[in-house]
Every structure is written in structure tokens, then in C-alpha cells.
Amino acid sequence: MTTFLVDRGTAVLRVFLLTRAALLVLFCVFSVASVMAPLSAQAQQRFSTIEVIGNQRIEAATIRTYAGIERGESVSEGELNAAYQRILGSGLFETVDLTPQGSSLVITVREYPTINQISIEGNRRLKDENLLPIIQSQPRRVYSPTIAELDADSITAAYGQLGRYATTVDPRIIRRDDNRVDLIFEVSESRVIEIDRLSFVGNRAYSDRRLRRVLETKQAGLLRGLVKSDTFIADRIEFDKQVLRDFYLSRGYIDFETLSVNSELARGRDAFFVTFTVREGQPFEFGEITVTSDLEEVDPDEYFEAIRIRPGVTYSPTLVENTIARLERLALRNSLNFVRVEPRITRNDRELTLDVEFNLSRGPRIFVERIDIEGNSTTLDRVIRNQFRIVEGDPFNPREIRESASRIRALGFFKNSEVEAREGTSEDQVIVDVNVEEAPTGTLSFGASFSSDIGVAVAVGFSERNFLGRGQRLSFNVNTASDSAQANIGFVEPALLGRDLRFGLNLGYSTTDNENARYNTKTISFSPSLNFPVSENGRVTLRYGISSEELFGLDPAASSAILLAEAGTEVTSFVGYSYSYDTRRTGLNPNAGIIFQFGQNFAGLGGDAKYIQTTALLGAEADVLREEVTLRATLEGGALNMISGNSRITDRFFLSSRRMRGFDANGVGPRDLTATNQDALGGNFFAVARFEAEFPLGIPEEYGITGGVFFDVGSLWGLDNTAGTLGPVDDSANLRAVVGFSVFWDTVLGPLRFNFSNALKSETYDEERSFDLTVSTSF
Template identity: 55%
Template sequence: MRAFGGFVALAIMVLTLIAPDPAEAQSYRFSTVAIEGNQRIEAGTILSFAGIARGETVSAGQLNDAYQRILGSGLFEEVEVEPQGNRLVIRVTEFPTINRIAFEGNDKIKDEDLAGFIQSQSRQVFSPTQAERDANIITEAYAQNGRIAARVSPKVIRRSDNRVDLVFEIFEGRKIEVQRIGFVGNRAYSDRRLRRVIESKQTGLLRALIERDTFVEDRINFDRQVLTDFYNSRGYVDFRVTGTNAELARERDAYFVTFNVQEGQQFRFGEITTVSEYNGVEAEAYDDTLKIRPGVVYSPSLVENSIARMERLAIKNGVDFLRVEPRVTRNDRDLTLDIEFVLQRGPRVFVERIDIEGNTTTLDRVIRRQFDVVEGDPFNPRAIRQAADRIRALRFFSDVDVNAREGSRPDQVVIETDVEETTTGSVSIGASFSTNSGLGIQLGFSERNFIGRGQELTANILASADRVNYNLSFTEPAFLSRDVALGLNFAFVETENDNSLFDTAIGTFRPSLTFPIGENSRLGVFYNARYEDMSDYNGTSGILQAEVNQGDLWTSAIGYEYSFDTRRTGLNPDAGVLLSFGQEFAGLGGDSDYVKTTARIVGQRTIFNEEVTVRAILEGGAISFSNGQNSRFINRFNDQIMRGFEPNGMGPIEGGEHLGGDYFAALKFEAEFPLGLPDEYGITGGAFYDIGSIWGIDNQGAATGPVNSTGFEPRHVIGVSIFWTSPFGPIRMNFSNALKSEPGDEEQTFNLTVRTEF
């Protein structure tokens, strides 16, 4: 045992002697640090990145961390950290500066537009990472333009003095069009009707001139919301777009887009009640403002409008902080929604201020006047949302963002309005054609936001073979900071044998004021100064000759126009009514003394699940002179009041020449419907039946022969129409047949009109 113990002790001693010492971590202490290769970057800046002080002991790991920090600064293309005894050498190669930026291969997006997308700039330090990000941004811009196959590669060209040219090589590719748009799950409305709702369109004829048939993912997402709004406004409260499939064709040149929808059931309004939980506020007065009735198809917009009317009444009555909460009770058995409008006292919060940003052209006051509230008023979230909608409706901005945040105190909010300007002016060169006036040329200028004041200025010249029309108009939509539109219109029209045997010259100056007097009604008042001249008559009518002999006359008149329109804001989205009535009273100076009255009623609705639009139009007019004066052709009714007859082709006639009439009336029935053709053709059909007449003339004393058709003799016309929404503009062709006419009437069996701007 003693011998074994000694052997073990000896073995341990041997192993201990031959075992290596534990490895010690390598460390460095530098008395000097040298920076080499830097040209623009200060040595102290590089040392701050390294984080190594003279005389400090550092490990190899800390030395590697210093290397990573210098490289991670993004300022250097290469970095080398080399210990040399007690001296540390840091060698760097700086990224070059960008001498210039160029784009090659782009045709559809201009250089200046691409330059606005990227972050890399001339005379800045070149960053490969940033250049790659810029290439991706340009690629995304092309994808938003429908060119999803676009590729962008950043290339670097070395120059002297450590400079580079950054070149983005672009392969644009072709636009990917939407070949077909389909819907799955729709029963109430056809694919054709839903395709009319969304912004995306199928590829059609001459697609090179159409942009909405290009596949854009953001537009498809917008279409999902548009479909939801469309169904919700028609009572389908459970409607959902369950999915959207965009399948690329085998040739990779087109998409087939399918919207999967779930319609649900259509609901109508049930019981409508109003209750008050606001002390001192009676519900009856607010209930009287409601225009919703049980049985009407449910629409969220009708509920919103009702709440807005109640809140406006509260402001009028001096009731602050009133909020209206609609409580909805669903009745699945009879598919109705009971609405209980609850009047509540909202939180006591005030508007501290309204901040407006991003408007580089539009004045602050143009945006601010869209708000019904000012600093110090009670805060109403609904009113702010409505103001945001009004700002968007101006069409001055490509993007509008309105938010409310807490102000300097908990009971105050700051309304932040951020907008992005867009182009509001245009210069147009256009052409028009009709069988009545032939080929016409139009030159126009329009500015919807004149010098950023929200004013509209337009100037147009329209010339055809027999007519030249000059027009200049100006509109101030908020005259004296009120909801009153001031209009100034100057017009001058010259005709040369335009459907007559004499020439005319008419000049007008018409200032007007227009303002709302109800939710759907407006009233306009105007003054009309008018110059009229008839000359160069070469016919045989004694009446017309006597009127031409009067030479030029001046008219000074005042008048009003009233309109009531529910076609967009009424209770029924399928139907609407337009009523307009106006009178003009001449005799405030000038050479004429008359009263002129015109009226028009339009009623329309959609039937067969909105596939067919039917419309009825009743219109008429009368002019009556006093103080022994007689009307002239130039101020009588002589236009084309109904289809199937030429302009100035019906009514009183003497010696084979139409004289116009002091009265006219027309009743028109028409329908528009699909023809079963592919939607991409943009061709629909129509049918019409018109009844009308022009009659009456009080200047028969100058006649040299018999005057016919002076009484009310209704003409009857039946016909069909073809509508084509063409890339060149809307084209309408009417094929008509006069079922009843009078001797001397000039019938027109075909009429075509087209107008476009390019």
C-alpha cells in the first residue's frame, strides 16, 4: 500500500509539471493612435467612433468592437485596424461623394419626378445601402403606375478626387392591364353594375388612352371600400368583401381580378324615435328635424345627416356639447333596424386652435373656412370629420389628413390639418362635332384655385363654321367670408347664318350671387346687361326684316334662379328630383321691357337592380314684352327643345323662315340601358319619346305674308340612342322619327355629338 501511494504521488507531480499554463487573454496598451486615409472626416470623429483612449488597456474583442463601430458609421468603404506594438494604426477609405445622379432607360416617368422620389443627392456622401433603397423606391413608383415588371439597378462610375456618378439603370417594362374583373357571391347586383361602381376598369378599346384599366394594387384596395360603401348605402349592413384574387395571365401581360363578396340581407328602417338624456333639452323639437321614415331602405348617410341636423339645431338653440348617439336595434325577423337617437351631453372640450400645414399655394383661410368651428368653440368630432370631407371636395389637394390631439390642457384639443397640394390649373385644346353645328374647335384655360384663394377662373373660345363664342368667368365661392358665391361672367357670341338668314352679335355681362336656402335648395340672384344686334338679313320675312332694322339694342335686367336637387342627397339612392325655376325682369334702363320665365322639372330613378335608368323631363318658358314693345328673334325661344327637329326648325313660320316663339314646352321620357355588349366597349343604349312645341309671336303686324304655327301644336317624336364612352369623349347618336309634325317643320332623323379635350 505504501508503494502504491508513492506511485500515485509521483504521477501527480509529473502531470503537474508537464501541464500547460492557462491561456491569458491578449491585451493592448497604445501610447499613440494614428489615423490614415481620411480626407473629409476629421481624425477626432474617427477616434470617437473607435472609443479607444491613449494609454487605455484594451482587449482583442474591444479592438474588434472599435472596428465594427467605425465601419457601421456608414462613412467608410473600407476600414483596417492594425496594432503595431504600442502604436495603433486605423486606416480608412472614405466613401466617395456623389458628383451627379442620372437616370437611364426611363421614358414613362420624367427625370425630375424620379429625382423627387430618392434620398441620394449630389454633393452628398455615397451610400450603397441608400442607393439600393432608392432603387426599390423607384421600382415601387413604377409598380404604382402599373408596371410591376420594372427593374432598377444602381451603377457607380468612378471619377477623380474620390467622386462618383450614380446612375440608375431602369427597365420600365410594359403596363400590366386588367383583362377581366369578376365578382363571386353577388346576387342583388350584376357584375356589370358593380363594375360601374369601382375605380378599376377592364381593358377596353384603344386602351393606350385609358389609365384606369392598368393594374394598381392600391386601387384594388380602394375598390374594396367603395363596394362596401355602395352596399351599405343600399341597406346591406352585413356586406363584406371576403377576398380579392388577382391572377396573372400565363403570358404575364394581364391580370384577372375577382372580388369575393358576401351580400347578406337588405335592411330597412324600422321604428325611429328620439329620447333625451340631456337635462333641460326636450326631444320633441329634435325629433321634428328627422326626415327618415319607417320602411325606407337603411343608409348610414341618412343617419349621419339626421345627427348633423340635430346638432345644428342645438347650436342654434344655444345648447353646447350636445351629442347624438344612434342606438340601433336589429330585427332579423322582418329585416328592419330600429334607430333611437339619444341626446346626450358630451365631454366639455373646447377647440384650442386649428393648425394647418402643407399648403404651399392655398391660403390658410381657404382651408379654415371649411370648418364650422373656430378657436374657443365646443369640440365636435363629427363636425371635424365633415370639415375634412369638405376640404377633400375642394379638389385642391392630393392628400388631406385631419386629426385632433390633446391641447395644452385636458379640456382642449388642437385640430391638425395636413394637406398636400396638387395641380388645379389646366390648358385645353379640344374639338367637338355635331350634325347641327358641324366641327368646332375649343381653346380653354381653367384655374380652380386662382392664386391660392380658392377662386375659379375660366376662359374659353369655341369656334365653328357659323358661330364663335368667347367666355370669361370668375367665381368667388365665399364672398365676404360667407357661404355665398359671387360670379362674374362675360360672354360674346357671333353667328353668321347659323340656322338663319342673318347674322347676330350678343354680348352679356352677368354678375350673380348664389347661396343655399335649404339642405337641397339654392337661390341665385343676378343682374344681366346684354347687347343684341341682328344684321345682314337676306330673306323674305317681313317680321325678321323689321327686327333686323331695329339694329343694336341694350337690355338691363335683374332676375333670380331657384333650384332644388335631391338626385345625390335624397332619401332614396335609386331616385331623385331636380326642380329649377327662374325669372328675368328687364326694364331697369336699356331698350327692352319684358318678363322672361323658365322652369324645369327632372325626375329619375333606376330600376331592375339599377341596370336601367328612366327619366322624365318637363320644361317650359315664356317671354312677355310690355309698354308696346315686341319680341325679336334674338330673345325668343328658338333652340332645339326636343329631338327629331333641327335647331330653329319648328314653331311660327313666315315665308318659309322660322321665327322662334314667345312660349315653349316640352315633355321628354327617356331610358338608358345596357345592350349586352362587353363592358370594356363602353357602349350602352337608350330610347326616348318627346312631346313639345314652340308657339306664339306678338310681332305679326310686320308680316308680309301669312304666319303659320302660331298656336300650341305639340309635335311627337320617338327614337333610340347609342351612347359610347369613347377615349375621345362622350359620343351620343340619336335616331329619331317624328310621329307628328307641322307643315314647314325641319325634321332631323339622325343627330351625333362628340366633344373631347386633349
């Protein structure tokens, strides 16, 4: 019984609770409905009129168009908000307000003011004329805060190009009447942010020191305030990545790539830390070199003989390009047009070699319709056309177009130059477009130099590399020292008759007033010349020269060997030639090269002097020990053979410190010891061998200081008349030898060289020098 009552009570309680909950839910539903009913009625409105207030320049119809609300149209709260955003987003209004007033919608706007004037304050490094063209805000236009901020960013970026990354620019406005404002950009210039550390990750073959020498970007050094290349410039990094890749490719590292460049700004925002992460790969060499062709008129053996690459040579894309050009030129000489040379490279990872097959095939028959040149306001068209080896109507060669573009850039006449080919009036015609931008080509320089030989010298020079837009070079130089003066006028036509034929003309004047000599000289010279190539690395110069050499101020106490020459003027007329061969830049080995020069002058074509003067120079240079050490060797000599009469002192050779270190100027060679000042007499013959090694000293390379050791051996000898004041002069070929240590300092003010030397072998009458300093600069 008790159990039944409990169960019944529990059931009644459950029914009560459920009934109560149901009533509560019904009450909430009716309450929400009673509240939402009037809100729903207010969410949708119809406006019979739309009124615009506050507009001065903008038409009311334009503002209604931005709002997008039509009269009598049912409008919700969301649509009113969207209309507000559209009007504000137009960028024409500073404030916008939409107010429903019964059946009317009132749109109240405040227009942005008009810019009265724009000024930039605080800018000293960049002038207004440099900054105003790069901003979008303009006077008499509507002021926009967004555009003003973008303009501030543009000015900041311009300072970033100068390495002043901490520069801040704040736009400010000053309100004027008639809803106008003055827009002011307040510039707070920062100091140049330099590259404090330039490092590499992943390089094993070459040290950081060697790679830093390759890049255009430099670490800040001792004279960091005067060096611009140690400033961090982001655009320069991309160029550095390319030159770094070219450096490795020319040394056989075909898999090289720059993985990343991390540029980190120091916490104090006063320095950058730049890190190049690279992957070198392995160096490859040329393997088997072959020539193939399906053309019946091509003899592969003939073309193979023209190839200079041999197995075992370090692979370089430049050598492949040069070989392609050489084979194509050979095909043209054989009257074969439209022949294309395709290098087919087979990789041998086991031997680390690349087999190259040069395949000669018939290319498409495409001709050059015309060459269009634009942008050359000063330079004549023919100067640019001379850089092309093809003319209108010739077969089109893409490689030749690329090489022509390189030659145009190498002229140095243009800031930018682009050479592109496009289809002509028919499928077998191509039009070559050349677009250039002129650059200044004139240079006015002032210079100073010092050496122990001549003391302090001052130089003033003017040169124009593109005289009258003809591609000609005109120069004028004046050099004065304590005991000498020189003036020279030079003119060069690099493409005489439109060919690689260089015509030169030189007019010179010089005087000497040596305190250590009992005579003075004055020389006036005139010499035209022609220079032309005879091989890929060889050139020949043909010249004529006439000079008037006056010997005056002879002291009666001077040596008899000088007095017998008699004072007066001697006219020398000569013809001559020179041959030069130089592989230091274009040879098979990028780390080694040789230079050979040989020349002769034949005097006697009129004039007073009759002789044959011969000079020769053979030099070699190589980078060793991972290109950390540079070795140089030079052998130089000369001979003066008189056809008639005796040589004058103005005709003979003298050894300066440039040719023989460790001695004073004119300190080596025959000397009259019985004369009052022991005159140096010069010699008819000289021979000198110079050996030098340059290496790092462990000093950070950004200071530009390296060391070197040298060894010089040579002699100056031979006189036609050995009669001295009291007896014969010794003119025998006595060897001299010198060893020394050098300190090189490459500064922005000019290269300095300090030589510390000791003569191992000399004559008692030689004048030795244990220390020598040279420095020269121009600005």
C-alpha cells in the same frame, strides 16, 4: 471432458478479445491527446501589437474599435472570426483580412470607394429630377452595394406606381482613380401592365358590370393606350375597397366586407388579373325611429318632427349623419349648447330592419380655443376658415370638425389636407390644427366639338379656381363655330361676407351668321347675381341683367314677321330670380332623384323691351333592375308674355336638338312657308317632355359603350304677329313626337352620342333629322 474444454476455450477467447479492445481504446485516447495538445496551444494567442494596413479615410483606431481586440489579451480563433465579422459588418470596407504574425495581428482592409457621381440611364417615363430624390446613395459619400440595391428597388417601385411592373433597374459602377467610382443605374423600362380582367366573387345582389363602375380601377378597354385608370396600381386597391364598402353601406348592406383582393400577374408579365372576394350579407331597412332625451329643456316630439327618415327607407349611414346634423342645428337654434346626438341602433335580423333611437344628451363643456392653419402658402386663411361653421370660443363639436374637413377637401385647392383636434391650454379647451398642401388651381383648356346643329366648333378656355388665393373663380372662354362665335368672362365669389352667399358676374359677347336665316345677330350682355340656400336641397338665385341685341343683315326677301321687327339695336334691362331643388346626390334614395328649376325674368327696368319670361324644368332619374338600367324623364317649358309691343325674333324660344330630338336646329315651330328660305320664326311658348332609358348592350363595359331608347313629345307655338310674306303664319300648338335609339360611347377623347330617330308626328314644314352625332372634348 469435451464440453469442459470447449467452455474453457470460449472463455479464453472472450478475455483475449476484451483485452484487445481495451488496448485499442487506450491507443486512440493517447493519439487524440497528443494531437490536440499543440492545437490547444495554438487556439489561444496574445498579440502585443495590432497593425492596420490599407486604410485611407478611416482611422486605424476606429478599425481597432470595430475589432474589439485589446493588446495582450488572450484571443481564440472564434474571437478572431467575430472581430472579422464586426469590421466587415460596419459597411465601410470592401474586403477585410486578419493575419496573425507571431505576437502581431495584421488587419488588412480595402475601403469602399467614394461615389464620384450618380447617373440614371434608360429612363424616359420618369426624369432624373423625379428619381434622384428617392435614392439614398449620394455623391461624395461611401459607396455601398447594399444601399445601391435598395436604391434600385426604390426606382423599380416608382415605375410600379405608373403600372410598369416589369421594369428592371441594375446598379453598375465605373472605377475611377483615387478610389472613386461612378454609380450608374441602368433602367430597362417596360410597357404599362394593364388590368386584363377585373372580377368579383361572392356578389349576388349586383353584377360584376355594376361593381366595376364603382371602382377607380378599370379594366383595359378599346382605347387602353390612352387610359391610365386601367393600369394596375397597388395603392389604388385600398381606395377601391373603401368605395366598394361605401357603395354597399349606402344600399343597406351593413354586413358587407371585402374578404380579400387577389392580384395575379400573368405568366407573360403583361397583364394583371384582379379578383375581389366579397361577402354582401342582407340589405337592411330603417325600422322604428324614435327620439329620446333626459334633458328637461328638450321636447322629443319637436326633434322627431325634424327627422326625414321614415320606416321602410333603405338604411344608409349618410342619412343617419345628416339627421344628427339636423338635430344639432335645431338644438343650437333653441339656444342649447353642448347637446350631443347619439344614434342607438337595434338590429332586427328577422325583419331585416334597424331601429334607430336618437338620444339627445349633454356633452362635455369643451370650447374651441383657436384654429391653427399651416401650409397655405397661397390660399388665404379666411378661405379655409369659411369652411368651418364654428369659430374660436364656440362649443366644440367633433362631427362639425369632420364635416369641415370634408368641405376643405371638396374645395380642390389642396393636394392633401388634415384637420385634427388636440387639447388646448386647459382641459376644457381644444385647438384645431389644419395642415394643407397647396395644389395647382389654374386650367388652360383647348376643346373641339361637333354636332349636326352647329358643325365643328373650337373652344379655348382659361379658369382659375383660387384667384389670388381668395377662393374666387375667374374664367374666360371663347367658342367659335361655322356660323357663330361666343366669348364669356365669369367671376364667382363663393363666400360673400364670409357666408354661404355666392356672388357671380358674367360678361358675354356673341354673334351669329346663319346661312339658313335672312338675318344676323350680335349680343353684348352683363349680368351680376346672388345665389344662396333656402333649404337643404334648395337654392335661390337673384340676378340683374342688361343686354344689347342688334339685328342686322336683314334680307328684303325675309318673312314679313321678321321685317316688321325692324333692324337695329334693342336694349333689354331685367331683374329675375331662379329657384332650384335637386335631390339627385343628397336624397333619401341613392338610386333616384329629382330636379326642379323655376325662373322668371322681368324686362322693362329701363331699356326697350318689356316682357315677363318664365321657364321651368322638372326632371327625375332612377336606376332600376339592380342599377343596370337608368330611366330619365324631363318636362320643360317656357312662356314669353309681352307687356307692350311685339316680341322680336331674338326674344323668342327655339327648339334645338338638345330640347327636341329628331329635328334640325330651328326645325320645329311657326315657319313662313311663303318666304324664300322659309324662315323659322320661333315662338313665345314651348313645352317638351323627354323620356329615356339607358342600358347595357352586352358589350364589355371597359369599352364604355351603352345603348338607349328615347321618346320626345312637344311643341313650339305662339306669335304676337302672324303676318307672313303672303299670308298668316300658322302658330298653333301642333304636337310633334319622336322615337329613337341611342348609342353612348364614353371615350377618353370625350363622350360621343349617336341618335337614330324617326318622327311619329310632325308638320309638313318641319325639318326632320334621322341621325345626330355629338362629341366634345378638352385637353
